[in-house]
Amino acid sequence: MNLAIFxxxxxxxxxxxxxxxxxxxxxxxxxxxxxxxxxRPIDTEAFRNLINPAEDEYLRRRLPPPQFRAVRxxxxxxxxxxxxxxxxxxxxxxxxxxxxxxxxxxRFAAAAQQLVNDALxxxxxxxxxxxxxxxxxxxxxxxxxxxxxxxxxxxxxxxxMLLGRLQNPxxxxxxxxxx
Amino acid sequence: MLQIALAVILxxxxxxxxxxxxxxxxxxxxxxxxxxxxxxxxxxxSTEAWWIACSVSLVLEGFLRLxxxxxxxxxxxxxxxxxxxxxxxxxxxxxxxxxxxATLAAAYxxxxxxxxxxxxxxxxxxxxxxxxxxxxxxxxxTASFRLTWDRASLxxxxxxxxxxxxxxxxxxxxxxxxxxxxxxxxDFLNMATYQFCVLLWFYYLLIPQKIAxxxxxxxxxxxxxxxxxxxxxxxxxx
Numbered sequence: 214m215n216l217a218i219f220x221x222x223x224x225x226x227x228x229x230x231x232x233x234x235x236x237x238x239x240x241x242x243x244x245x246x247x248x249x250x251x252x253r254p255i256d257t258e259a260f261r262n263l264i265n266p267a268e269d270e271y272l273r274r275r276l277p278p279p280q281f282r283a284v285r286x287x288x289x290x291x292x293x294x295x296x297x298x299x300x301x302x303x304x305x306x307x308x309x310x311x312x313x314x315x316x317x318x319x320r321f322a323a324a325a326q327q328l329v330n331d332a333l334x335x336x337x338x339x340x341x342x343x344x345x346x347x348x349x350x351x352x353x354x355x356x357x358x359x360x361x362x363x364x365x366x367x368x369x370x371x372x373x374m375l376l377g378r379l380q381n382p383x384x385x386x387x388x389x390x391x392x
Numbered sequence: 393m394l395q396i397a398l399a400v401i402l403x404x405x406x407x408x409x410x411x412x413x414x415x416x417x418x419x420x421x422x423x424x425x426x427x428x429x430x431x432x433x434x435x436x437x438s439t440e441a442w443w444i445a446c447s448v449s450l451v452l453e454g455f456l457r458l459x460x461x462x463x464x465x466x467x468x469x470x471x472x473x474x475x476x477x478x479x480x481x482x483x484x485x486x487x488x489x490x491x492x493x494a495t496l497a498a499a500y501x502x503x504x505x506x507x508x509x510x511x512x513x514x515x516x517x518x519x520x521x522x523x524x525x526x527x528x529x530x531x532x533x534t535a536s537f538r539l540t541w542d543r544a545s546l547x548x549x550x551x552x553x554x555x556x557x558x559x560x561x562x563x564x565x566x567x568x569x570x571x572x573x574x575x576x577x578x579d580f581l582n583m584a585t586y587q588f589c590v591l592l593w594f595y596y597l598l599i600p601q602k603i604a605x606x607x608x609x610x611x612x613x614x615x616x617x618x619x620x621x622x623x624x625x626x627x628x629x630x
Contacts, residue, residue, distance in 0.1 A: 216500055217568035224561035227528045231553035234531040238541055304538040311540045330474040336537055
């Protein structure tokens with residue numbers, strides 16, 4: 214009997230989540246305008262500095278261990294903010310790319326498809342990177358490399374720009390902060 | 393009857409080629425219900441024989457429902473190779489965990505006086521637990537990557553999601569011996585839910601989607617020269 218009640222509650226929760234996600238999916242399909250406004254520019258250079266292992270090594274040599282751990286945690290938290298922003302931008306670009314795919318204009322198809330694939334890869338990588346950052350927060354002395362996220366982000370920027378150029382030669386998506 | 397009508401229309405419009413497993417499921421489900429009803433009213437068919445037929449058809453139906461899941465997954469990921477591999481791995485793991493949980497739940501369910509009926513209830517609970525879990529995973533996976541479903545897949549997924557979660561709840565109640573003597577109410581709930589889902593499939597599969605925008609998505613302001621310089625500078629770094 215207890216098991217039945219538990220399963221009924223789980224089933225009701227599952228139904229609620231499925232309905233909510235299906236409705237948001239329908240709304241998402243309708244509201245594809247002003248998507249690019251949601252993109253937050255990211256200073257990739259500052260991010261690259263933040264994840265530079267040489268800087269970590271320098272700090273490790275110069276600072277006493279407790280102070281190093283505190284600085285390392287602060288740097289990791291800042292890193293997480295950057296990665297979350299990159300992931301959010303990737304999510305927006307998935308929708309921008311899929312909207313461009315749906316526009317049925319063959320000129321955009323290849324660029325849009327590449328943008329969707331690269332944005333999905335970046336989104337996957339940011340998820341993995343966030344897991345590693347949070348693990349590193351728990352163990353600040355461990356090594357950490359998020360270089361692939363930066364590389365992927367730069368590549369994605371190029372693809373987004375290509376699609377933007379195709380859609381509107383006068384303007385394109387900007388993912389990194391202007392320097 | 394609604395299912396047969398839907399299957400005929402899907403066939404005529406050629407939609408069955410897009411979703412062959414879902415089409416097979418619709419046809420099988422309609423034939424299964426008619427056959428089981430016929431066996432139920434046929435006096436020479438014993439209760440045990442009916443439950444055996446019911447259990448066999450449930451297993452076949454379960455395989456078809458899992459096939460529909462696979463079809464939805466294929467439609468979602470075949471044009472997105474970047475996450476097809478990770479998606480395949482994740483759904484395999486999710487399926488394995490769900491099979492384990494469903495087996496545990498089945499092991500704890502009681503066997504009533506009519507053992508074969510109890511086992512059929514437990515079988516239903518097991519199959520719907522796996523299906524409902526996989527559908528939930530599919531919706532969460534899609535949402536986490538901000539993927540867009542095509543209209544037909546969304547309709548099929550939503551219909552199966554509603555049907556499997558309601559059926560999971562009702563079969564769990566029956567399998568665990570709750571609400572005895574009121575099973576007919578749960579049967580009505582199951583039937584009403586399923587008919588609603590078939591109507592949902594009519595809507596999603598047969599009514600065309602409104603095209604909101606045919607032009608390119610507007611993009612924000614930018615400076616391509618600065619962007620290019622920035623990218624070149626980054627690419628030249630060791």
